[in-house]
Amino acid sequence: MTADPLVPPGTTAAYDVTREELQLAARNHGMPLETMRFDITPVGLHYLLIHYDIPKVDPAQWTLEITGAVQRLATFTLDDLRGRDAVTTPVTLECAGNGRARLSPRTLSQPWLLEAIGTGEWTGTPLWPLLEEAGLAADVVDVVFTGLDRGVEGGAEQRYERSLTPDQIRNGEVLLVYGLNGAPLPPQHGFPLRLLVPGWYGMASVKWLSHITASTERFAGYQQARAYRYRADPDDTGEPVTRIQVRSLMVPPGIPDFFTRQRYVRPGPVLIEGRAWSGAGAIDRVEVSVDDGEHWTEAELDEPIGRHAWQGWRMPWDATPGPHVLVCRATDTAGNSQPLEHRWNLGGYAVNTVHRVGVEVTEHPPDTAAG
Numbered sequence: 001m002t003a004d005p006l007v008p009p010g011t012t013a014a015y016d017v018t019r020e021e022l023q024l025a026a027r028n029h030g031m032p033l034e035t036m037r038f039d040i041t042p043v044g045l046h047y048l049l050i051h052y053d054i055p056k057v058d059p060a061q062w063t064l065e066i067t068g069a070v071q072r073l074a075t076f077t078l079d080d081l082r083g084r085d086a087v088t089t090p091v092t093l094e095c096a097g098n099g100r101a102r103l104s105p106r107t108l109s110q111p112w113l114l115e116a117i118g119t120g121e122w123t124g125t126p127l128w129p130l131l132e133e134a135g136l137a138a139d140v141v142d143v144v145f146t147g148l149d150r151g152v153e154g155g156a157e158q159r160y161e162r163s164l165t166p167d168q169i170r171n172g173e174v175l176l177v178y179g180l181n182g183a184p185l186p187p188q189h190g191f192p193l194r195l196l197v198p199g200w201y202g203m204a205s206v207k208w209l210s211h212i213t214a215s216t217e218r219f220a221g222y223q224q225a226r227a228y229r230y231r232a233d234p235d236d237t238g239e240p241v242t243r244i245q246v247r248s249l250m251v252p253p254g255i256p257d258f259f260t261r262q263r264y265v266r267p268g269p270v271l272i273e274g275r276a277w278s279g280a281g282a283i284d285r286v287e288v289s290v291d292d293g294e295h296w297t298e299a300e301l302d303e304p305i306g307r308h309a310w311q312g313w314r315m316p317w318d319a320t321p322g323p324h325v326l327v328c329r330a331t332d333t334a335g336n337s338q339p340l341e342h343r344w345n346l347g348g349y350a351v352n353t354v355h356r357v358g359v360e361v362t363e364h365p366p367d368t369a370a371g
Contacts, residue, residue, distance in 0.1 A: 017101075017111055018108060020108065021108060021109070021110070021111045024109070024110045024111070025110065025111055027050060028047075028048050028049050028050060028110055029047065029048055029115075030047050030112065030113070030114075030115025030116050030117075031045050031046060031047045031115050031116075031117055031118045032045065032115065033114065033115060033249060033250070033251060033252055034251055034252060036249065036251050036273075036274060036275045036310075037251060037273075039090070039119070039305050039312075040090060040119055040120065040121050040181060041118040041119050041120060042181070043120070043180055043181050043183070043186060043189070045118070046093075046118030046119075046120055046189070047093070047094075047095060047115060047116045047117055047118045047202075048188055048189075049095050049097075049110060049116065049202065050149070050188065050207075051149060051151060051153070051160050052149040052150055052151030052160065053149060053150070053151070054149070054187050054188055055148040055149055055150075055208050056187070057148065057187075057191060057192055057208065059078050059191075059192045062077070062078060062192050062193075062210070063075050063076060063077055063210075064076045064081065064176070064193060064209060064210060064211070064212065065210070065211050065212070066130065066131070066134045066212045066213075066214070067211070067212075067213055067214070068140075068144075068213040068214035068215055069136065069137035069139070069140050069214040069215065069216050070131075070134040070135050070136060070137065070214050071134065071135030071137070072133070072134050072135055073134070074130065074133070074134050076130075078178065078192050078193065081124075081125055081176060081178060081193065082125075082178060084125040084129075084130075085125055085126065085129075086123060086124070086125055087123070087124060087125065087126060087175060088121060088122070088123040088179070089121070089122060089175075089198075089306055089307075089308070089309075090119055090120070090121050090122075090305050090306035090308075090309035091119065091120060091122055091196060091198045091306065091308045091309060092117065092118070092119040092244075092277045092308065092309050092310045093117070093118055093119075093120070093202045093205065094116060094117045094201060094202060094244050094247070094277075095110075095112060095116035095117075095201065095202050095203075096201035096202065096203050096228055096241045096347075096349045096350060097109060097110055097112050097116065097347070097348055097349060097351075098112045098114065098115075098116035098117065098351065099112060099113070099114060099342075099348070099351030099352065099353065100112050100347075100348030100349075100351060101113050101348075102342065102351060102353070103342055103344060103348050103351060106348045107346055107347050107348050109347075109348065114249060114355065116202075117249070117310075119275075119309050119310050120180050120181055120189075121180070121181050121182065122175065122177045122179065122180055122196050123177065123178065123179030123180070123182075124175040124176045124177035124178055124179065124193075124196060125175065125176050126172050126173075126174070126175060126176075127169055127174045127175060127176050127195070128169050128170055128171075128172050128174065130176070131143065131166070131169065131212075131214070134214070136166060136214050137214065137216065139216045140166055140214045140215065140216055141165065141166075141215065141216060141217065141218055142163040142164070142165060142215045142217070142218055142219040143163060143164055143165070143166060143169060143212060143213070143214055143215070144161055144162075144163045144211075144212070144213040144214075144215055144219050144221070145161065145162055145163065145164075145195050145206040145209060145211075145212055146159050146160075146161045146206070146209070146210055146211040146212075146213070147159055147160040147161070147190075147206045147207055147208040147209055147210065148208040148209075148210045149207065149208050153222055153227070154222045154226055154227075156222065158221070158222055160206060160207070160223060161206070161219070161221045161222075161223060161224070162195075162203065162204055162206050162221075162223050162224055163215070163219035163221070163224055164197065164204070168197075173197075173198050173199075173308070174195065174196065174197050174198075175195075175196040175198075176193055176194075176195065176196075176209070177190070177193065177194050177195070177196045178192060178193050189207065190206075190207030190208050190209065191208070193208075193209045194206060194207040194208065194209055195207075195209055198307070198308035199243050199244060199279035199280075199308050200242055200243055200244065200279060201228075201241055201242070201243070201244055201279075201349075201350070203223065203227075203228050203241065204242075224240070227347070228240065228241040228347070228349065229241060229347065230345045230347070230349060230350070231345060231346040231347060232345065232346065233346060234346065236346070238345075238346075241347075241349050241350065242279075243279030243280055244277065244278060244279030244280075244350075245278070245279070245280075245336065245350045245352040246276075246277075246278035246280065246283075246330050246331065246332045246336045246337065246338055246352060247276065247277060247278070247330060247338060247352040247355075248274055248275065248276035248283075248286050248313070248328045248329060248330035248338065248354075248355060249274050249275060249276075249328070249355050250272060250273070250274040250326060250328050250355050250357050251272075251273050251274050252357055253265050253270055253271075253272060253326070253357070253359060254266070254270075254359060255365065257366075262358065262360065263357060263358065263359040263360070264359070264360050264361075264362060264365035264366075265319050265359045265360070265361045265362075266319070266361070266362070266363060267319050267320060267321050267361050267362075267363060268318065268319060269316060269317075269318060269319075270316070270317045270318075270319045271314055271315075271316055271317075272288055272299070272314065272315045272316070272317050272326060272328075273312065273313065273314040273315075274286070274312075274313055274314075274328055274355075275310040275311065275312055275313070276301075276310060276311050276313055276330035277309070277310040277311065277330075278330070278332035278334070278336065279308075280332055280334040280336055281332040281333035281334035281336075282304065282307075282311075282332065282333045283301065283304075283311045283313075283330055283331075283332055283333070284331045284332055284333045285298055285299075285301070285330070285331050286298070286299040286301065286313040286328060286329070286330045286331075287299065287328070287329055287330075287331075288315050288317075288326065288327065288328050289326075289327040289328075289329075290317065290324055290325075290326060290327075291324055291325055293325075293327050293340060293354075296329075297315060298315075299313040299314060299315040299328070300313065300314055300315065301313050302314070313328075319359075319361045320361060321361050321362060321363075322360075322361055323358065323359070323360050323361075324358070324359050324360075324361060325356055325357070325358050325359075326356070326357045326358075326359060327354050327355065327356050327357075328354065328355050329354040329355075338352050338353060338354045339352070339353055339354070340353070340354055341353060
């Protein structure tokens with residue numbers, strides 16, 4: 001592929017998928033948007049992003065250690081954690097790079113379109129009580145979470161590590177999770193234990209968790225200080241990616257063409273439906289526009305299924321023959337609304353533009369099985 005002088009180093013133009021990106025796309029997978037009809041995403045359909053390799057862990061030998069600036073060092077087995085107060089809650093996770101492939105230019109990375117989402121029913125125990133029992137020192141500024149997965153990134157060998165401040169954990173919502181959808185965590189989702197940070201993009205929820213370190217210095221690991229930051233150029237230190245930006249997505253109506261995924265809808269009453277979520281607040285409203293993106297009709301919201309889970313919405317549409325573009329956008333209770341156009345950043349993070357779906361309304365869709 002010939003270098004484009006207008007494309008920054010380490011990026012590519014839109015839709016030029018490299019062999020390395022195809023390799024990543026084959027290892028990881030998104031959630032088919034039609035499965036938003038399920039309140040809880042079946043485990044095999046939940047999105048996956050695995051940075052390095054999936055480690056094989058013997059649960060009988062595994063332990064979680066809490067060390068660093070604490071009064072009492074602590075070690076927990078999986079049975080220890082399962083014996084503590086348990087919480088089961090639905091939480092929507094979204095990859096920070098969801099939508100990256102729609103940017104131009106874009107960073108060479110996992111080429112997500114829109115499907116890097118999923119809502120699981122997660123079971124675990126709150127993290128904060130364990131840290132209180134260990135006795136965090138008064139001058140702790142970061143709590144560092146280390147996974148068992150190892151790899152090379154940024155030119156250095158490392159484990160996957162992220163950190164949170166004590167204030168970001170103290171509300172009691174951050175969980176140490178050992179169950180998903182009523183069963184033990186599967187290997188690809190972090191067995192035997194993972195962190196779950198509701199309302200934050202998925203990079204914060206460290207999988208295959210093995211170590212928690214209380215630190216009196218700011219954590220400067222790769223995944224915190226270099227990756228997952230909103231940057232305008234490679235020399236920009238940027239701002240950290242944290243909470244999920246407000247988003248709504250539509251269940252693609254009608255039926256698809258196999259290869260292009262073009263949608264075909266028959267004329268008459270059609271139910272437009274989807275899901276909306278935000279890490280900054282509850283969903284206030286979802287609106288739908290047909291064709292122009294200027295005139296909006298408010299959709300009906302379902303009852304929330306959880307504080308940090310997506311919310312269903314629906315709107316009837318009288319489909320008339322011809323091509324149409326359906327657009328949906330959400331607004332949360334903090335006043336954030338999905339933008340009409342992409343807000344570019346180097347990493348391709350938090351691309352939460354309105355969702356547009358093109359449909360052809362016809363009584364006689366082409367024979368998609370032909371050929």
